[in-house]
Amino acid sequence: MRHRHFLKLFSAGAIVLSVLAGPALANPVVVFDLKSGQILQHQDAFKRWYPASLSKLMTAYVTFRAIAAGEIQLDSPIMVTKHSAAEPPSKMGFKPGSVMRLDNALKMMLVKSANDIAMAVGENVGGSQAAFAERMNAEAVRLGMNGTHFVNPNGLYSPDQYTTARDLAVLVMAIRREFPQYAPWFSIEGLAVGKKAIPNYNLLIGRYPGADGMKTGFVCPSGFNMIGSATRNGRTLVAVVLGEKSAVSRAETAARLLDQGFDAPVAGSTTVATLAPYGDTTSSNDMSDEICKKKKPHEQSEAPPAVAKDAPKSHYQEKLDHVPTLVAVGLGGATGPAPKAMLDQGGQEYADVPIPTWRPDKPQPAGTGPKVAGADAQGDQPVKTAN
Numbered sequence: 001m002r003h004r005h006f007l008k009l010f011s012a013g014a015i016v017l018s019v020l021a022g023p024a025l026a027n028p029v030v031v032f033d034l035k036s037g038q039i040l041q042h043q044d045a046f047k048r049w050y051p052a053s054l055s056k057l058m059t060a061y062v063t064f065r066a067i068a069a070g071e072i073q074l075d076s077p078i079m080v081t082k083h084s085a086a087e088p089p090s091k092m093g094f095k096p097g098s099v100m101r102l103d104n105a106l107k108m109m110l111v112k113s114a115n116d117i118a119m120a121v122g123e124n125v126g127g128s129q130a131a132f133a134e135r136m137n138a139e140a141v142r143l144g145m146n147g148t149h150f151v152n153p154n155g156l157y158s159p160d161q162y163t164t165a166r167d168l169a170v171l172v173m174a175i176r177r178e179f180p181q182y183a184p185w186f187s188i189e190g191l192a193v194g195k196k197a198i199p200n201y202n203l204l205i206g207r208y209p210g211a212d213g214m215k216t217g218f219v220c221p222s223g224f225n226m227i228g229s230a231t232r233n234g235r236t237l238v239a240v241v242l243g244e245k246s247a248v249s250r251a252e253t254a255a256r257l258l259d260q261g262f263d264a265p266v267a268g269s270t271t272v273a274t275l276a277p278y279g280d281t282t283s284s285n286d287m288s289d290e291i292c293k294k295k296k297p298h299e300q301s302e303a304p305p306a307v308a309k310d311a312p313k314s315h316y317q318e319k320l321d322h323v324p325t326l327v328a329v330g331l332g333g334a335t336g337p338a339p340k341a342m343l344d345q346g347g348q349e350y351a352d353v354p355i356p357t358w359r360p361d362k363p364q365p366a367g368t369g370p371k372v373a374g375a376d377a378q379g380d381q382p383v384k385t386a387n
Contacts, residue, residue, distance in 0.1 A: 027223070027243030027285075028165040030272070031257045034176055034229065034236040037271035040261045045166040046147055046277045048284045049242045052217030053090075053113045054163070054225050055155030057171055058136045059122060060106060064179045065139070066125050067102075071341070074103040077334035079342075083129070084119035087154060091116040092193070094331065102336075104329040110215065111188050111200050111327075115154040122153030127341035129153065144273075145170050147281060157219040162284055165240045169272045172214060172227060172238055186213030186229075192326040199324070203251035203316040204228045206324060208258070212236070216250070220292035221284075228254035230262075237261045243287055251316040 028044040066072050080098040092114045094100075100108075102124075108117045119129065126132025129152055136150040145167035151158045176183060189206045191198040204211040210230035217225040223243040228251070229236060239257040244250035 027241070029242070029253075029257060030165040030169045030240040031261050032169055032238055032272055033261075033266075034173065034238055037173060037273055038266070038268065039270045039272060039275060040237070040264060040268075041257060042165070042275065044279060045169075045275060046164050046279055046281045047242075048147060048162045048164060048280075048282060049225075050157060050161065050219060050222035050284065050286075051148075051155055051163040051168070052157075052219040052222045052225050053115075053118075053155040054168060054215055054217040054227060055136075055150060055153065055161065056109050056113065056118050056217075057168070057175060057215050057227070058139065058150060059118050059132075059153040060110060060182075061171065061175050061179075062132065062135050062139055063102070063106065063121060063125050064175070064182060066339075068179075072102060072125060072339045073336040074101065075334060075336035076102045077336070077338055078102050078105040078117075078120050078124045080116065080120050081123055084116050084123060087115040087119050087156065090114055098331050099334050100329075100331045101334045104333070107185055107188065107191065107327060107329050108193075109154075110185055111191050112198050113201055113216065115156060118154035119152070124339045124342050131341070140167070140171075143170050143174055147277075155217055155219070157221055159284070164281075165242055166272065166275060168227060168240050169238065172229070172240070173272060176213075176229075176236075183212065186215070187211065188327050189320070189324040190326045192328045193330055197324075197326055201247070202226070202228065203247065204230070204255060206320045206322070207316055207318070208251075208255050214238070216247070218247070220288040221286045223287040223291050224250040226250040226254050228258060230258050232262055235262070243285065245291070248314045248316055252314060255316070 028047045028049055029041060030039065030045050031041040032039045063072070067074065077099045078101070080094045080096055080100075082096045085094065085096045090113050092108055092112065094116065102121070105117050105121050108114045109121060122129055122132035126135055132153055133150050136153065137148075140148045140150065145163070147162070147164040148167045149160060149162055151161045155161065187205055188200060190200055200206075201216045202211075202214070208228070208230060210232045211228065212231050213229040214227045216227075223245065224247055225243070226241045227238065228241070229238040231237075237258050239254040239261070241250050241254045241257070244253055
């Protein structure tokens with residue numbers, strides 16, 4: 001049932017817009033209009049939070065910027081290093097030395113949320129994890145993400161990797177406005193890797209009307225995070241939801257917030273850019289005890305837990321009502337130039353190096369648009385069918 005009544009609260013000089021009547025939201029949220037930046041709802045928008053795999057959105061953004069600068073192309077090779085291959089799940093499980101196209105790597109990172117692939121992208125594009133993290137932080141500063149700091153490209157837990165719901169809204173706007181050509185990648189229903197079908201962890205995709213993005217994340221200290229977007233009648237809304245209790249509840253919360261946003265009249269002038277900081281902006285919330293010590297191992301995962309045959313299911317646990325569209329990805333097909341950061345390593349696999357000098361953005365080179373390449377590569381994690 002959709003709530004249609006909203007309550008405005010005033011706190012520390014900032015307007016807390018459209019807080020739900022009924023049960024209060026427990027964790028940080030921001031709901032906004034992508035085109036105007038207008039905020040429809042927010043709560044604890046500046047609260048420091050562990051981003052988990054939402055970090056991969058910044059990894060994608062840095063990489064998109066590197067493509068625009070001519071440092072790398074979509075068909076450039078991304079090599080799996082020993083370091084990246086050793087990252088824990090979720091992962092693809094390719095062996096060190098395996099090579100794939102950059103566009104395929106990014107799709108695996110965004111849909112499967114593969115930690116090994118995200119690290120490989122970072123090491124190849126930046127020259128090392130540390131150098132790529134510096135680039136992530138430089139972009140955060142440039143965009144005005146003042147409550148954010150990164151140490152790795154995949155979002156695996158570190159006390160020094162944190163963000164806020166408001167900063168994530170800033171990042172989403174930058175990605176969707178500056179690089180609309182990649183928008184379809186965020187709404188892929190699933191991947192085909194050889195004979196395996198890998199579903200998108202974003203349970204809104206294919207189930208929520210108009211859903212078109214963007215990313216999920218989970219580590220024990222963060223709980224279940226999600227950025228969900230949807231477009232209806234030419235209007236795109238985005239819901240940033242942090243610290244939910246499960247993969248299903250984050251989807252349900254995001255869907256409810258989007259519903260309320262589409263139903264609400266357009267009012268107010270507070271935007272993502274003009275929202276003033278408020279509340280506690282320095283301490284991080286750790287949900288480890290609540291999320292992982294009280295849950296069974298199979299529930300500590302990005303994937304929604306299986307439900308008994310006769311047990312009631314959330315709409316977001318139901319099979320898709322259509323045959324899912326899968327995008328084929330895998331190894332091979334990398335015929336483009338090697339990443340310049342890797343070429344600077346003198347043939348070494350990877351090493352800590354200074355940040356490459358930024359070049360002015362250039363138009364995307366001809367012939368490097370998104371492509372799909374099939375492969376017979378297999379991951380090392382059990383995968384459910386996409387529907």
